Amino acid sequence: MAYSDKVVDHFNNPRNMGSFKKDEDGVGTGMVGAPECGDVMKLQIKVQDDMIVDAKFKTFGCGSAIASSSLATEWLKGKTIEEAQKIKNTDIVQELNLPPVKIHCSVLAEDAIKAALADYQKKADKPEAAR
Amino acid sequence: MKLPIFLDNHSTTPMDPRVLDAMLPYFVEKFGNAASRNHAFGWAAEEAVELARKQIAKLINADSKEIVFTSGATESDNLALKGVLEMYKEKGTHLITSSTEHRAVLDTAKSLEAKGLATVTYLPVDKHGMVNPDDVRNAITDKTVLISVMLANNEIGTINPIREIGKIAKEKGVLFHCDATQGVGKIPVDVQAMGIDLMSFTAHKMYGPKGVGALYVRKKSPRVRLVAQMDGGGHERGMRSGTLPVPLIVGFGKACELCEQEMATDTARLTAMRNRLETAIMAGLEESYLNGHPTDRLPGNLNISFAYVEGESLLMGMKDIALSSGSACTSATLEPSYVLRALGVGVELAHSSIRFGLGRFNTEEEVDYTIKKVMEIVTKLREMSPLYEMAKEGVDLKSVQWAAH
Numbered sequence: 054m055a056y057s058d059k060v061v062d063h064f065n066n067p068r069n070m071g072s073f074k075k076d077e078d079g080v081g082t083g084m085v086g087a088p089e090c091g092d093v094m095k096l097q098i099k100v101q102d103d104m105i106v107d108a109k110f111k112t113f114g115c116g117s118a119i120a121s122s123s124l125a126t127e128w129l130k131g132k133t134i135e136e137a138q139k140i141k142n143t144d145i146v147q148e149l150n151l152p153p154v155k156i157h158c159s160v161l162a163e164d165a166i167k168a169a170l171a172d173y174q175k176k177a178d179k180p181e182a183a184r
Numbered sequence: 185m186k187l188p189i190f191l192d193n194h195s196t197t198p199m200d201p202r203v204l205d206a207m208l209p210y211f212v213e214k215f216g217n218a219a220s221r222n223h224a225f226g227w228a229a230e231e232a233v234e235l236a237r238k239q240i241a242k243l244i245n246a247d248s249k250e251i252v253f254t255s256g257a258t259e260s261d262n263l264a265l266k267g268v269l270e271m272y273k274e275k276g277t278h279l280i281t282s283s284t285e286h287r288a289v290l291d292t293a294k295s296l297e298a299k300g301l302a303t304v305t306y307l308p309v310d311k312h313g314m315v316n317p318d319d320v321r322n323a324i325t326d327k328t329v330l331i332s333v334m335l336a337n338n339e340i341g342t343i344n345p346i347r348e349i350g351k352i353a354k355e356k357g358v359l360f361h362c363d364a365t366q367g368v369g370k371i372p373v374d375v376q377a378m379g380i381d382l383m384s385f386t387a388h389k390m391y392g393p394k395g396v397g398a399l400y401v402r403k404k405s406p407r408v409r410l411v412a413q414m415d416g417g418g419h420e421r422g423m424r425s426g427t428l429p430v431p432l433i434v435g436f437g438k439a440c441e442l443c444e445q446e447m448a449t450d451t452a453r454l455t456a457m458r459n460r461l462e463t464a465i466m467a468g469l470e471e472s473y474l475n476g477h478p479t480d481r482l483p484g485n486l487n488i489s490f491a492y493v494e495g496e497s498l499l500m501g502m503k504d505i506a507l508s509s510g511s512a513c514t515s516a517t518l519e520p521s522y523v524l525r526a527l528g529v530g531v532e533l534a535h536s537s538i539r540f541g542l543g544r545f546n547t548e549e550e551v552d553y554t555i556k557k558v559m560e561i562v563t564k565l566r567e568m569s570p571l572y573e574m575a576k577e578g579v580d581l582k583s584v585q586w587a588a589h
Binding site for chain 1 (some may be wrong): 492493494496497500501520531532535567568569570571572573581586587
């Protein structure tokens with residue numbers, strides 16, 4: 054299968070690859086997928102004053118899964134929590150020109166964003182419990 | 185060194201230039217139909233076909249009359265299974281095969297099952313992918329018509345104990361078909377010594393052209409009969425109608441002759457290069473696991489699982505090396521290789537496997553380049569892998585509640 058240039062670029066030069074400490078202030082972590090399914094995404098956001106100031110990812114999966122999560126971190130940076138909620142998997146499909154068999158990669162990336170946001174919210178609501 | 189490098193010699197092989205030389209006269213100059221009995225064009229074609237038949241038969245220690253030309257191993261497998269079960273249906277409908285056969289055998293067996301023409305026993309394999317001859321013996325009933333076990337596996341290269349299985353088949357009076365697609369031309373094959381009654385193989389896996397294969401059909405003790413699956417002019421002793429593709433057959437014959445002449449040197453070279461690749465990768469990368477039999481496997485085969493990285497991304501990271509992965513990461517088939525699963529390899533490791541297939545035209549320089557690239561990409565992708573990070577932190581990945589999708 055031929056990959057789009059954008060997928061190849063994200064795969065070769067992943068943006069924001071890495072990790073934050075999970076218990077760091079303002080960090081939300083989303084981990085989705087399963088090793089048996091061949092893809093696991095970990096997406097993290099760092100939030101200050103309702104603004105996502107940084108994002109990082111680590112992904113086990115095919116090139117399209119890696120590219121989808123890499124792209125997601127790029128899009129998350131500089132967005133407010135509310136804006137981040139609006140990122141849709143279809144936006145990722147379009148941007149990366151994913152073929153139909155790879156759409157599940159974009160779905161996983163959207164799930165990872167949602168999971169990271171939810172985790173952040175949970176910690177923000179109960180700051181003490183998160184420590 | 186030229187890029188990309190072809191290290192996928194189980195899928196197909198480049199044609200040997202000597203094979204092409206042998207074929208060329210049979211396209212334009214000597215274009216006759218081998219079935220034309222009344223003129224020189226036909227005679228020339230027939231002569232060429234009969235020479236090829238001899239070259240092919242010699243490689244597997246058969247008689248040239250026992251070679252039935254087909255379009256390839258898939259057709260040979262179909263003809264063997266369907267043709268034999270149809271012919272011997274009065275005796276019974278039981279077919280014994282193994283769980284790691286190529287899909288040309290498995291899907292044919294399933295199709296016979298679905299049509300009510302066969303009941304099929306799928307034998308398990310051990311952790312190295314080998315069929316146990318005792319399992320074959322125990323599965324045989326008085327209704328068993330055919331045993332079909334492959335010589336060497338296309339993914340992991342494991343070589344089955346064919347001689348033992350052949351002996352059991354003979355003892356019990358059951359016909360024995362062997363899909364030898366990956367083995368013929370690479371390792372010694374002797375249909376007499378191995379007790380094989382029918383055998384599928386194809387030219388393009390042994391440096392010959394695509395589009396031609398053969399089914400060996402034993403002529404005596406016992407004389408195997410089968411029902412043709414295609415009606416027509418009654419070519420190939422009535423077993424496979426259709427005008428013979430003379431240039432392809434000439435190439436097939438030449439390829440067999442070359443494999444016979446060069447098997448010893450090819451095997452020595454390929455085994456040395458394969459071992460070099462295997463040793464360097466396994467020693468250089470922690471948690472890499474060999475799939476297949478450690479010693480009883482094809483000389484050019486190496487199948488390794490790299491924990492914590494996904495196969496398709498590995499291939500993507502080595503774009504200038506043509507390889508194959510046991511993982512299919514598409515929404516349609518999230519299932520990884522059924523062959524690796526049959527060995528008991530965990531799903532996640534099956535997703536992480538790469539098949540290296542060395543062939544006659546690979547060089548040491550290419551092997552060294554591949555070693556370097558594999559080390560680089562596995563290291564890079566592990567850095568990127570949340571699973572590797574967790575494992576390094578001491579998390580037991582099996583205890584994690586995954587949000588499966």
